[in-house]
Amino acid sequence: MNVYLTVIIASLIGSWLLGTLSNRLSAKALAPQPPIEFADHFDPETFAKSQEYTRASMRFSTVTDTFNTLLTIIIILAGGFNWLDILVRSLELNPILTGLTYIGSLGLISAIIGLPFEIYHAFVLENRFGFNTMTVGTFISDHIKSFILSVIIGGVLIAGVLAFFQLSGPYAWLLCWGFAVTFSLGLTYVAPTWILPLFNKFTPLEDGELRQALEACANNAGFKLSGIFVMDGSKRSTKGNAFFTGFGKHKRIALFDTLISEQTTEEIVAVMAHEIGHCKRGHIKKRLAVGIIKTGVIFYLMSIFMSSPELFAAFGMERMSIYAGLIFFALLYTPMSLVLSVLSNRVSRKHEFEADRFASKTTGKPEAMISALKKLSASNLSNLTPHPLTVWLKYGHPPVLERIRALSTSPK
Ligand SMILES: [Zn+2]
Known part of the structure; x- marks a missing residue:
């Protein structure tokens, strides 16, 4: 069997197994009573509801994961990528437009397949627990706006990357890196004035x-x-x-x-002080620097693997192309991306403790941050006792109980 195909299928199955196992373990770790710290915020009814919400969310995530993993494997093995390539090439567009059409079609297909899951999530699952306040109109207009935005933003980004890889030889990855970083910094800069107001007031x-x-x-x-x-x-x-x-x-x-x-004024002040803590402790700059380095590494690895005939053979492709190479590399990158997300979640959990400590010191009122966290957990029906594997795999924030314990012992 082709070595790339083995790696890709094994990592798809591996990450599905890890996710499913973590959901199972977290469902088993649900405690019958709320931890003592939460006795004043979770009455038995709210607590039972939070457990049911955790179970329902996990079932939903297991079903979506299973469906997506199976579908991806079937499409790879059935030669779906080659079939789409033949179809797109028959349009006889120029190379960049062919690439945009190919990647755009894949994006569109995956969005259409994901739509029923999104509808179920918002209007059935979140609705059942009283979270959803979105009207069908907002749901539709959100999707139309996101679609237009991803066509424009994704289109410019992908066209740029395709053009650099096509025209600029062995150092194309460096140009792609510079381009992608400038582009995303530009987006972050205009987001508050141009993009966010499209969705919220x-x-x-x-x-x-x-x-x-x-x-x-x-x-x-x-x-x-x-x-x-x-x-x-x-x-x-x-x-x-x-x-x-x-x-x-x-x-x-x-x-x-x-x-x-x-929340009360004191609690909201604590929440803001926590956010200020992220800036003051340099978390935002660090995250940005790591993101920039990561982008460079991705483009470098991409430039090495995307032109490997073996990689194209893994997907049953008749012809090689830069655009399909981008997609295949993204799939090959799955295990690496899992490892990196586990590492970055770990750092992010450490940052959360630091920001909590900052808030507690600045306001001199750790109890305000504690009660803000308790209220947020109760109103969001958070899982108070996630299994360590789930935390290790998915949590960018420490479990709320650990944060509260750290805050109650932190010096003022
Ligand atoms: Zn935070």
């Missing part, structure tokens, strides 16, 4: 107790904040959140309206 937080408390906290931490906005998160879900957008001096914070309606 951002209103400056009105003057009052909350605004003054947030500004005082930012000042106290020596943090330049160019705006505090309220985002209509309630348009889609009852789950609350907060995040920063923009670069350098143009940093703004967006608070979900759902967060504001559920």
Whole structure:
């Protein structure tokens, strides 16, 4: 058997096995009673509901994973990639357009196949637990907007990469790297003004107790904040959140309206202080630097593997092309990407503890952060006792209980 085919099929099955096993173990690890720390936030009914939500989410993730893995393997073994290639080539477009059509068709096919799962997730699963607030109209308009955006953004990015690999010889990967990094930094820069408002309304937080408390906290931490906005998160879900957008001096914070309606001023200040902690402790810069290096490594490896005849033989291709090489490399990259995501989740969990500690020090009120976390877990029906394998594999945040324990022992 072709060595690339063996690696790809084995890693698809391996990552499916790991995911399924982790869901099984986490379902078994569900405790009959909430941990003592949560006794005041989870009444028996809410706790039972949170367990049922965890079970239902895991079943959903196992079914989607199984379906996607099986389908990918069947398409590879049945020569689906070659079939699509013959079809696209018969249009006799120029090389770049042929590549865009090929990759675009694959993207479209996978989006159409994923649609029933998305509909089920939003309107059945999340609805059953009272999270979904999205209308069918919002769902449809979200999808139309995302589709147009991915055609434009994905189109420019892929066309650039195809052109560099086609025209610039052995150092094409360096040019692709520079191009992709500049392009994505540009996107991050315009996202708060051009892209995010397409999906949500951002209103400056009105003057009052909350605004003054947030500004005082930012000042106290020596943090330049160019705006505090309220985002209509309630348009889609009852789950609350907060995040920063923009670069350098143009940093703004967006608070979900759902967060504001559920938490006290002190708790929201703690949540913002946590986010400030991520900037002040250099987490955002580190993440950016790692992302840039990772992109370079990916393009370098891509340039080595994408022109291997053996790789094309693994997919039963009759002809070689740069565009199909990109897709095949992405599949070959599966095991590497799994390893990297486990590592980056590990770093990210460490950063979360650091940001919590920062919030607790800056506000001098670890108890505010603790109660904010408890409220968020109760209203999001979080799993309070995930299995360590699930945490290791998927958690970018430490289990909430560990965060609370760390906060209650951290020095002020
Ligand atoms: Zn965080």
